[in-house]
Every structure is written in C-alpha cells, then in structure tokens.
Amino acid sequence: MNMExxxxxxxxxxxxxxxxxxxxxxxxxxxxxxKAAVIGNVSINQRKIAIVPKTTTPLLLKVGDTxxxxxTDIKGQRAMVDIQASIDSGRELALPYSGAIHISQVKNGxxxxxxxxFRIGDIIEGKVMKIMGDNIDxxxxxxxxxxxxxxxxxxxxxxxxTEEDNVLYCEPCNRKEKRKISLNYDN
Numbered sequence: 635m636n637m638e639x640x641x642x643x644x645x646x647x648x649x650x651x652x653x654x655x656x657x658x659x660x661x662x663x664x665x666x667x668x669k670a671a672v673i674g675n676v677s678i679n680q681r682k683i684a685i686v687p688k689t690t691t692p693l694l695l696k697v698g699d700t701x702x703x704x705x706t707d708i709k710g711q712r713a714m715v716d717i718q719a720s721i722d723s724g725r726e727l728a729l730p731y732s733g734a735i736h737i738s739q740v741k742n743g744x745x746x747x748x749x750x751x752f753r754i755g756d757i758i759e760g761k762v763m764k765i766m767g768d769n770i771d772x773x774x775x776x777x778x779x780x781x782x783x784x785x786x787x788x789x790x791x792x793x794x795x796t797e798e799d800n801v802l803y804c805e806p807c808n809r810k811e812k813r814k815i816s817l818n819y820d821n
Contacts, residue, residue, distance in 0.1 A: 639678050643670040643685065650683045658684025662729075663767070671729065693725045695770065697762055702782065703733065703772075705756045711737040713752045715772055721759070733770030735760060740774055741814050751800075751814035755790075757783040759816050780816035787811060795819055 637649045649661065650668040657663050660672045661684055670676075671694075674685040695701065699722050703715040717731035735758075740751045751774075752758065760772040760779050774780045784793050786804035793802035793811065800815050 637676045637678075637683070639676060641676045642674075642688075643676060644673055645670055649676055649685070654681075655683040656681055658682040660685035660687055693720060693723050693728050695720060695727065695731055695762055695765065697765060699762045700759065700779075701731075701733070701762060701772065702757065702759055705752045705754050705758060706732075708748055708752060708754060711748060713740075713748055715758065715760070717770065731770060732768075733762070733772045735772045735774060739763065739771065741780075742775055745814075750812040752781065753784065753787050753811070753813070755785050756781045756813065759818060774814055774816075778817045780814040780819075782816050782818055783820050784811070784813055794821055 643649055647670045648667045649670055652663055652666050655668055657668045661668050662671050668683055670685050672685055672687045673689055674687040677684045677686050699720050701717050702719045703717040705713050706716045707714040713735045715733045717733055737745055737748050745751060759782050760774045762770060763773045764771040784802055786793055786807060786809055788809055789807045791804055791806045793804045795815060796803045800812055802811050802813050
C-alpha cells in the first residue's frame with residue numbers, strides 16, 4: 635500500500651493513512667484510511683495526499699451550493715437530509731451525501747418544534763453552509779428555501795399550500811400541517 639507520486643488509482647483504493655497524510659482533493663477518509671474518490675494519479679505535497687483526476691472532474695458539494703434532498707429523520711433539534719442533487723449544476727453528484735438542518739438554521743426567528751417546519755419524507759431545498767468531513771450543515775432561512783413537496787403525515791397524499799402562512803392542506807383527509815414552505819413549492 636505504499637503509494638508514490640504519480641501512481642494510478644481507482645475510486646476506493648487506499649492511498650494512505652490518516653496518521654501519515656491529510657486528505658486532499660478527490661480523496662476521503664474512511665476509518666483511518668485515505669481513499670481515492672476518482673480515477674487518477676496520486677499527488678503528494680508534504681503531508682497532504684490528493685488525486686489528480688484522469689477524467690472530467692466529478693461534482694462535489696461546496697459551501698454555498700443549493701441542494702435538493704429528502705428529510706430522512708428528525709432527532710431533537712436536527713433534521714437529517716439525504717442530499718439528492720445540487721441545483722447549481724446539471725450534473726449528478728459524485729458521492730452520496732447526507733446533511734443536517736439545525737433548528738436555528740430553518741427560518742429567521744424562533745421555531746419551537748422542528749416538526750412545525752419539516753416531516754420525514756419532505757423534499758426540501760436548502761443551502762450548504764458548512765462542510766466538515768462528511769458532516770454537511772444546511773440552511774433554509776431564505777424564502778426560496780424550505781419544503782418543495784410534502785405528503786400528509788396521516789394518509790401520505792401530497793399536500794397543497796393554503797392562504798395561511800406556512801400551512802399545507804391535505805384534501806383527501808381534510809388535514810392541515812405546518813411546514814417551512816419554499817417559494818418554489820410544487821403544487
């Protein structure tokens with residue numbers, strides 16, 4: 635496993651260990667091993683190991699990107715998001731991403747319950763605020779960010795916006811639910 639400058643690698647190949655190197659571009663750390671994220675050649679610069687891609691550069695998320703994802707879980711003050719696409723690019727994401735929205739990053743002002751903004755299964759739009767390793771923080775404070783599509787938590791039919799601020803209505807079961815609705819909500 636002694637990788638040297640210029641060695642050809644494939645995605646998932648172990649190229650170093652975290653005790654010896656810091657992960658650089660197109661690499662990721664997995665249980666102490668630094669692995670290649672793309673096809674390319676190893677590049678070593680002092681203590682940083684990276685990959686120089688051989689193909690067109692894959693799309694990786696960066697701070698400021700607008701994403702679309704699905705709420706997979708709500709735990710206390712954090713909503714977990716399975717990130718499915720970056721709106722800023724027409725290309726598919728290179729790696730599977732998951733992120734989280736903290737209750738303080740949902741909207742301007744106070745929000746008592748996170749379930750008044752999101753429910754499991756909601757499709758949301760948000761902005762990447764911070765990336766630390768595989769932890770991605772998402773913000774939905776802007777009016778165009780929030781829930782794009784929601785299903786009723788009782789009958790799982792799609793809901794429609796009402797005249798009330800941030801309230802959706804389920805026609806089949808005559809139920810109203812609160813959400814942090816995006817200006818781009820899909821009727």
